Amino acid sequence: MSDTAVKKPYVRPSAVAGEKKSRALIAGIPARAFILAIVVIWTIPTLGLLVSSFRTQLAIAETGWWHGLINFTDFAQWTIANYERVLFADDMANAFFNSLLITIPSTVIPITMAAFAAHSIAWMVFPGRKILFVIIVGLLIVPLQMALIPVLRVYTRHGINGTYLGMWLAHTGFGLPLATYMLYGYISSIPKSILESAHADGATPWMMFTRLVLPLSIPAIASFSIFQFLWVWNDLLVALVFFGTRRPIVTTRLAELVGSRGQSWHVLTAGAFITMVVPLIIFFSLQRYFVRGMMAGSVKG
Amino acid sequence: MSEVQQLQEPTALEKPAVKAVAAVAILVATFALIAGGFFFLRDATAPRLLTALVALVIGVGGIWALFFSFNTVAELFGPTIRDRILPYVFVAPAVAALGFYIVWPGINTISLSFMDRFGNEFIGLENYRFIFTNEAMLVVLRNTFLWVLIAPTFATALGLVIAVIVDRFGPLTEKILKSFIFLPMAISFVGASVIWRFVYAYQPAGMPQIGVLNAIHTALGNLPVAWLTIRPWNNLLLIFIMIWLQTGFAMVILSAAVKGVPKDLLDAARIDGAGEIRSFFNVTVPYIQGTILTVLTTIVFLVLKIFDVVYVMTSGQYGTNIIALRMYQEAFVQRNFGRGSALAVILFVVVIPLLIRNVRGMRKSGD
Numbered sequence: 044m045s046d047t048a049v050k051k052p053y054v055r056p057s058a059v060a061g062e063k064k065s066r067a068l069i070a071g072i073p074a075r076a077f078i079l080a081i082v083v084i085w086t087i088p089t090l091g092l093l094v095s096s097f098r099t100q101l102a103i104a105e106t107g108w109w110h111g112l113i114n115f116t117d118f119a120q121w122t123i124a125n126y127e128r129v130l131f132a133d134d135m136a137n138a139f140f141n142s143l144l145i146t147i148p149s150t151v152i153p154i155t156m157a158a159f160a161a162h163s164i165a166w167m168v169f170p171g172r173k174i175l176f177v178i179i180v181g182l183l184i185v186p187l188q189m190a191l192i193p194v195l196r197v198y199t200r201h202g203i204n205g206t207y208l209g210m211w212l213a214h215t216g217f218g219l220p221l222a223t224y225m226l227y228g229y230i231s232s233i234p235k236s237i238l239e240s241a242h243a244d245g246a247t248p249w250m251m252f253t254r255l256v257l258p259l260s261i262p263a264i265a266s267f268s269i270f271q272f273l274w275v276w277n278d279l280l281v282a283l284v285f286f287g288t289r290r291p292i293v294t295t296r297l298a299e300l301v302g303s304r305g306q307s308w309h310v311l312t313a314g315a316f317i318t319m320v321v322p323l324i325i326f327f328s329l330q331r332y333f334v335r336g337m338m339a340g341s342v343k344g
Numbered sequence: 345m346s347e348v349q350q351l352q353e354p355t356a357l358e359k360p361a362v363k364a365v366a367a368v369a370i371l372v373a374t375f376a377l378i379a380g381g382f383f384f385l386r387d388a389t390a391p392r393l394l395t396a397l398v399a400l401v402i403g404v405g406g407i408w409a410l411f412f413s414f415n416t417v418a419e420l421f422g423p424t425i426r427d428r429i430l431p432y433v434f435v436a437p438a439v440a441a442l443g444f445y446i447v448w449p450g451i452n453t454i455s456l457s458f459m460d461r462f463g464n465e466f467i468g469l470e471n472y473r474f475i476f477t478n479e480a481m482l483v484v485l486r487n488t489f490l491w492v493l494i495a496p497t498f499a500t501a502l503g504l505v506i507a508v509i510v511d512r513f514g515p516l517t518e519k520i521l522k523s524f525i526f527l528p529m530a531i532s533f534v535g536a537s538v539i540w541r542f543v544y545a546y547q548p549a550g551m552p553q554i555g556v557l558n559a560i561h562t563a564l565g566n567l568p569v570a571w572l573t574i575r576p577w578n579n580l581l582l583i584f585i586m587i588w589l590q591t592g593f594a595m596v597i598l599s600a601a602v603k604g605v606p607k608d609l610l611d612a613a614r615i616d617g618a619g620e621i622r623s624f625f626n627v628t629v630p631y632i633q634g635t636i637l638t639v640l641t642t643i644v645f646l647v648l649k650i651f652d653v654v655y656v657m658t659s660g661q662y663g664t665n666i667i668a669l670r671m672y673q674e675a676f677v678q679r680n681f682g683r684g685s686a687l688a689v690i691l692f693v694v695v696i697p698l699l700i701r702n703v704r705g706m707r708k709s710g711d
Contacts, residue, residue, distance in 0.1 A: 074509045082524050088539045107554050144396050148403025155407045156438045163434035181703050182446050184695055186649050188671050188688035192681050193449035207399050216445020248430045249415045277532030279652045294534045301656050315538040319531055326530040
C-alpha cells in the first residue's frame, strides 16, 4: 500500500532544477519563514540533547545548554565524563552489548524465514498458497498487544522469559508478516523466464533459491533489514515484557534511568545519545534504504 | 560445477544409503545444536563473551542449518516427491512462528478478555464494563481518542504543507530540508521522550530554567510552569512529540505524491486565476487524496499502539494515560490478565476496518 508511492516516484518531466529555482522565488517569504521555523523546531531539541551531553553536571544545572553554544570557548564546561559515567557506572556499555546481541539474530532469523516462505508462496506450487498470503497480509496489522499475554504465559512456564532466545523468537514472530509481505512483493516480481531457464538447466529448488532468488532480492532484504534492525533496537515494549530489566538493553536501561534519575540531565542526555548512535549512523550512511525501509515498514503491527 | 561432476561420476555420497544416513545425521545434528544452544542459553552461567558467541552462532546459523538439513532430507527422495515436499518445508517455519506468536495468542487474548485476572474463571463482560464505566478508564479512553484524532491529522497536514513547499526549492536544498525533518524517524520513542522531557524541564521560580520551553516562557515575564502536570493540556504536549516523530514519514510519502500531480492541471488552475493556496486546495489535495488517506490511517494505527512516550514522560500520571500504556500496566504490573486482554482487544477492534481494507485490496490485486 504505502510503499508503492515510494517505490515508483513519478518524477514530473518539468521538475528540473532551473524551473524549480524560479518557482522558489514565487514561494515567497511566509513559506520560507514557515519552513525555517519547522526546521528549527525539528532540530533544536536534538541539538540541545547533544550539546548537554558534553557539558558538566554543574554547567547543565546552572545555565541552559544554549549558553554553552554562545560561550563556546568556555572550555571549563565541556567534558566527556558524562559518557564515561553512563557507560560504565550506569551500565550502558553492557546494555549496548546486549542490544546488539538481541538485535542481530532478531533481524537475520525473520528475514531468512520470510525469504524462504515468500519464495515458496511466489514460485512453488502447493494448495492454499493464495489464502496463506491473504492471511499474512491480515496479520500485518494485528496489534502487538494482542500477543503479549498468552506468549508471556508460555514463556514463564518454560523458563524462556528473560532469555536471548525468547527475544529473538518473539521479534521473529512479530516481524514475520511484514518481512514476508515485503519480500513476496519483490521475489514474485522476478521475471519468470529466469527461473524457468534455471529449472531447465537442472537447478534444484534449493539452488534456485540460494543462488538466484536470494542474490536478486538483496535490495528488498537490505530495506527490510534496516527497518527490522531499527525496530528491534528501538523497541521498549517487547523488551520490558519478555526480557525484563535484570539484564539491561539500551531502551530499558534508558527508561529506567529516567525513572530513577529523572533530574540528572548529565546522565540522561549522554545515555539517550548512546541509544541513538547506531540508528543515526544507519540513517546517515544508508539513507536511501533507510527511507525505503521505514516507508514500507510503517504498517507493522 | 561440483553438482555436475557428481552427477557424472557417482561418489560415495551418491549412494542412496550413504546419502540417507548423512541426511539424517545432518538433521539430528541440527536439532541437537539448536536444542543444546537453547538450554545453554536458557541456563547460561558461562562467561558472557562465550554466551554471546554461542548466541550469535545459534541464532544466525541455526536457522540456516534448519532449512539446509530439511532440504537435504527432502532431496533424498526423487525429484517428483522432493518438489512436492519442499514448498511446505520452505513455508513451515514461518507458518509455525506466525501461528505461535500471532494467531494463537490473538485468539487466546480474546478469550482471556472474558476471564478474571488470573485467566481462570469466566466473568463475561465484566472487564469491558469496568473499562467503559470506571472514571480513570474513561480518562484513558478520552486521551487515546485525542491522540488518534490530533497526532495523525497534524502530522499529515504538516507533512503535506512541507512537501508542497520544499518541492519549490532546488533539489539539494529540498533534500537537506527533508533530511532534517525526517531525522526523528531514526530515534527511538524512548530517546525522543528524553529529548522532549529536557525541552519541557521545569525548575522552581528563581532557579535557572534549563528547559527551552520554560526559558522562553520566563523570558517573556511569566513564572515557570511544570508543563507535564497541567491537565488536560499536558496531553497536547505529549501528542506533539508524536507529531514531531511522524511528520517526516508523512512528508516523504506525500512528497512523492505531490511530484505526481500533473503540471497541466496546476497550469490550468493558474490560468484560471487561482493563487497558490487555491490551487493547493482545489488541485493538489483532491488529486492525492488517496495517498493522504493512506498516510492518515497508517499514523492512526501507529499512534494507537505506541506506549513508550507516555511511559517515559509521565507513566500515565496527571491524567495522561492511554490504552496502550494502561494495557501494559494492567497486564504486566498489576498482573490482571483479564483486564489487560480486554484493553488489547479494544485496540484490535479499532484496527479491524483497516485489516479488512488490506485484505480486500490484496484479493483484488491478487486475482
